[in-house]
Amino acid sequence: MSWDWQVFCEDTIERQPVESCFGKGGDITYLDWMLSAWGWTVSVSLLALLLALVLGILIGTLRTLPDRPMVVRLGNAWVELFRNIPLLVQIFLWYHVVPTMFPVMRGVPGFVLVVFALGFFTSARIAEQVRSGIQALPRGQRYAGMAMGFTTFQYYRYVLLPMAFRIIIPPLTSETMNIFKNSSVAFAVSVSELTMFAMQAQEETSRGIEVYLAVTGLYIISAFAINRIMAFIEKRARIPGFVVAGGAGGH
């Protein structure tokens, strides 16, 4: 078989090669389409990550509160709920079921619903990591905070969380890479991200191998970039004198 990378320079309607490989005017080439799909993948992933971090940190922290069994139980229920249903089913629930049941959500675009699905799904996993990060700290840290007369909020804010966040950077790195990979499931509800592009371009051009290779390359580049960014953050956040505790797993 022979390669035909020319396919990326063809415009998507007439399938005629375009000189510069980028479409002019209203036309787009497959290259344009793929780059915009990459943009969708990145936007879905980053927005979902933001949502997942906010929810996950909140719920993970609540799950470690002392003397609040009800709050802890609710947090645990949250984690079990979102961890035990496949992501694809959750995306279908957000896309098909939620707008029917809650008329307010009817006008919301599919892109946003996927961000919600991916964000809530990942929030459960981040909550689990935040909880184990906090519980990995020596118990004395909490007591020391209490003995200083800190309120619960204060000793979380100034004593426990700053250390716990540093411990969980390695698992958070793999979770961030997971979000990028999981964003591919959005193809099922026609968000035009990379996987959706791969499927449609493969069908239209029948140059599946070239299309898949390019898309796979973009996924690997994204994963590598995240890995480097997180390594940089980990290095910058390191406290001199502390070897990062735990070290559980990494990636």
Added chain:
Amino acid sequence: MNLNLDFSFYNWDLISNFVLKGLYFSVMLTVVATLGGIFFGTILALMRLSGKKWLDTPATIYVNGMRSIPLVMVILWFFLLVPLLIGRPIGAEVSAVVTFVAFEAAYFSEIMRAGIQSIPRGQVFAGQALGMSYGQNMKLVVLPQAFRNMLPVLLTQTIILFQDTSLVYAIGAYDMLKGFEVAGKNFGRPIEAYLAAAVVYFVMCYALSWLVKRLHKKIAIIR
């Protein structure tokens, strides 16, 4: 909130016609991929721990490659490539089985590697001192202990694998989710079908993870 659900269309005939057929495939895929994944994963892990470069490098590339690509893309790749390689079309179901074995092998090999590395080096040395060969040492000393350490993680991975089988949606294979979807479409009740699918997946996965947690407590080696 607009709740106007009607689950009455679910009866035994429908469940056995649509859902059970899919459930059977999902479970079969999970079991085959787990067994195959553990088999090839162990080989990959041993290659990576062999200390020989010509074994270590290809295994590392394979494992890291698989782990940085989304499963959906891997499913699409195999669906495209396998027929090209063997020269005749294969069904979505066969393609899914091949894909999941190849994909899970990478993940299981990482679990295996961590499990094998969790065994103190003294155990290996003791085996060598007794005159055991590499194979004997692995089979009789290291792997039995490693398996015990990693059993809970292996089972958790299997639960994740069961959830991931729903992704064969990408190539149209008939798994449990598809079964619910087809039933929902046939009876004009897609909402109820998706809700029921979520409930069934949740009950199965929650029950399994509860069992794994109990097993973990029971078999953990106290050191």
